[in-house]
Amino acid sequence: MPLTEAGIYAAALRLIDEDGVEALTMRKLATELDANPMSLYHHVPNKEAVLRGVTRMVGAQFRTVTLEDAPWQERIRLLAMDFRTLAHRHPELMAYSFSHQPDFIQPDDPFWTALTAIVAAAGVPRSEVSEIAALMVAVVIGVLAAELNGSLHQWSTLKPPGPDDAEDGDGDANPDSADTASEGPDQDHMFRLVMDTLITGLESRLTGDRGGRDAGL
Amino acid sequence: MPLTEAGIYAAALRLIDEDGVEALTMRKLATELDANPMSLYHHVPNKEAVLRGVTRMVGAQFRTVTLEDAPWQERIRLLAMDFRTLAHRHPELMAYSFSHQPDFIQPDDPFWTALTAIVAAAGVPRSEVSEIAALMVAVVIGVLAAELNGSLHQWSTLKPPGPDDAEDGDGDANPDSADTASEGPDQDHMFRLVMDTLITGLESRLTGDRGGRDAGL
DNA sequence: GTCATTTTCATACAACGTACGAAACTGGTA
DNA sequence: TACCAGTTTCGTACGTTGTATGAAAATGAC
Structure with missing residues (x-):
């Protein structure tokens, strides 16, 4: 499977949902995608951008019923x-x-x-x-x-x-x-x-x- | 000056106020205190504890006038x-x-x-x-x-x-x-x-x- | 002075983000 | 088919981080 920007975000989201943002690593992310860490950098400028992308992706999923x-x-x-x-x-x-x-x-x-x-x-x-x-x-x-x-x-x-000085009953x-x-x-x-x-x-x-x-x- | 837990927190706070939390490094903190990075670990178990300590220290400064x-x-x-x-x-x-x-x-x-x-x-x-x-x-x-x-x-x-469809006057x-x-x-x-x-x-x-x-x- | 304890430091390691250039793959043209 | 320009992948490597480990130095009690 050919390594896409959206695919990277999706994989990142999967990892984040499991272990949290601070456990996310470019290396783990690459492993999740069966790719070399450096390959990611052809689709994404850096880690911060990954987080931004994932955030945007999730934010775009928002739907509400507008009564x-x-x-x-x-x-x-x-x-x-x-x-x-x-x-x-x-x-x-x-x-x-x-x-x-x-x-x-x-x-x-x-x-x-x-x-x-x-x-x-x-x-x-x-x-x-x-x-x-x-x-x-x-x-x-x-x-x-x-x-x-x-x-x-x-x-x-x-x-x-x-209460530092007794106030009323019922301790x-x-x-x-x-x-x-x-x-x-x-x-x-x-x-x-x-x-x-x-x-x-x-x-x-x-x-x-x-x-x-x-x-x- | 002999390197204290409180002193470490104070120095950390100084650095944080200047450059933010994420710029805080155990090495910078040690430099600020004219000490070796590893010396800090005799007064503080790890970096996370430093942040906790600083937070507590600042929180303890809170004063309010109680009308x-x-x-x-x-x-x-x-x-x-x-x-x-x-x-x-x-x-x-x-x-x-x-x-x-x-x-x-x-x-x-x-x-x-x-x-x-x-x-x-x-x-x-x-x-x-x-x-x-x-x-x-x-x-x-x-x-x-x-x-x-x-x-x-x-x-x-x-x-x-x-406005995707004109609502009232005054564009x-x-x-x-x-x-x-x-x-x-x-x-x-x-x-x-x-x-x-x-x-x-x-x-x-x-x-x-x-x-x-x-x-x- | 001697010694036990505490504090400092030098070295080292694993994990991180990512720069750099080489390899592999791709599709278009002949 | 062969070739080649462009894209994508990857191996290696560097600098920085937190901190484990043990040696060195300082300190205080006697």
């Missing part, structure tokens, strides 16, 4: 969930991309297109659409990153630290009492919680009943 | 700003820590202590304090990470992509019309925006007027 006429809250929730699904399909790669590929979201990606459309549909003035969309991407990616590398779970099962000396067992599904919950909070916050901003803080941006 | 009796909204805003200040003091290190040191926030760190205290003071039921706090940390770190690596600025100055063919010039201070603005949105969302959740979505967690 054109659903309320924007529902649409944005759906979009976020779809993005999360993609992140879960290639967790190692995405965790890497989030922090090392600052431009892995392109202006013409379906994700960005859909997001800005929804934000605009929500009633955000045209000049602020990008800011609000950027804000949402940063938040969603932040939560996903924390989820993918385990931080989110760890923090959410962290005890609010020992509860046991550090992990109830839910240290379950692992997966509470992440879904956390993600929904973030989205709901974010959406509610946006709603307030849009309908104008600010909590007493600065007026719009 | 004990201000409204929780103000307190949490302040806490987040203090955290952001710390992140800006060592941007390279923090950007690294966010993604590579999943446990860089410890249960007894002043940051976590303050955060959970504030969340509890906001009226979040005891059993949900950790989740809400975790959520906030993930969001704040996500935004800070995006800010530190330039994503946030890039996204927020991204044009909502070209505005010019891609960047007004604000591509300014660079720094709009980050402050974005950060405040996120915090306000988040806080407003939490307020709604706490006062019970959910927007028609699921009841509390």
Whole structure:
């Protein structure tokens, strides 16, 4: 099989999915493709480009159902969930991309297109659409990153630290009492919680009943 | 000067602040300390431990003014700003820590202590304090990470992509019309925006007027 | 001064990304 | 068929990295 740019990316993705980005080596990648390491360099300029290519390739796979006429809250929730699904399909790669590929979201990606459309549909003035969309991407990616590398779970099962002076009854000396067992599904919950909070916050901003803080941006 | 664990961390931090984490080398670090590379290994088990140590060291520097009796909204805003200040003091290190040191926030760190205290003071039921706090940390770190690596600025100055079918008047063919010039201070603005949105969302959740979505967690 | 312990250093190795030039393969023309 | 220009593959090699190993030097107790 004749060694293609796309083939290299696909093989790289396979290896990354198995062992993570930092275990990816040009030599291993070549072995995976039954080729000499140096052969890769005729199709790809260097390792960094491989990672960029793989990231782009995966990003291009993103698809979302665009409920054109659903309320924007529902649409944005759906979009976020779809993005999360993609992140879960290639967790190692995405965790890497989030922090090392600052431009892995392109202006013409379906994700960005859909997001800005929804934000605009929500009633955000045209000049602020990008800011609000950027804000949402940063938040969603932040939560996903924390989820993918385990931080989110760890923090959410962290005890609010020992009361240095007794506060009220019910000491509860046991550090992990109830839910240290379950692992997966509470992440879904956390993600929904973030989205709901974010959406509610946006709603307030849009309908104008600010909590007493600065007026719009 | 006799080569200490703390001294190694301090030197590493100096190098990281200058050239970033990925430019840090055990050899450079040794040179910075006028020592042989292998001498470091008597005070530190390996490079990863150096990074962990530096991260811990910086994390321990965190200080916040705890306005004990201000409204929780103000307190949490302040806490987040203090955290952001710390992140800006060592941007390279923090950007690294966010993604590579999943446990860089410890249960007894002043940051976590303050955060959970504030969340509890906001009226979040005891059993949900950790989740809400975790959520906030993930969001704040996500935004800070995006800010530190330039994503946030890039996204927020991204044009909502070209309308494929004309939507309404005012074509505005010019891609960047007004604000591509300014660079720094709009980050402050974005950060405040996120915090306000988040806080407003939490307020709604706490006062019970959910927007028609699921009841509390 | 002697000796045990701790700290420093010189050397060396495996693994990495990749520069360089030679070999092998390819398709088109005669 | 033979030839040849261009593309693709590969062998070898260099510089850099983290660090294992053991020798050398420094240090402190007696």
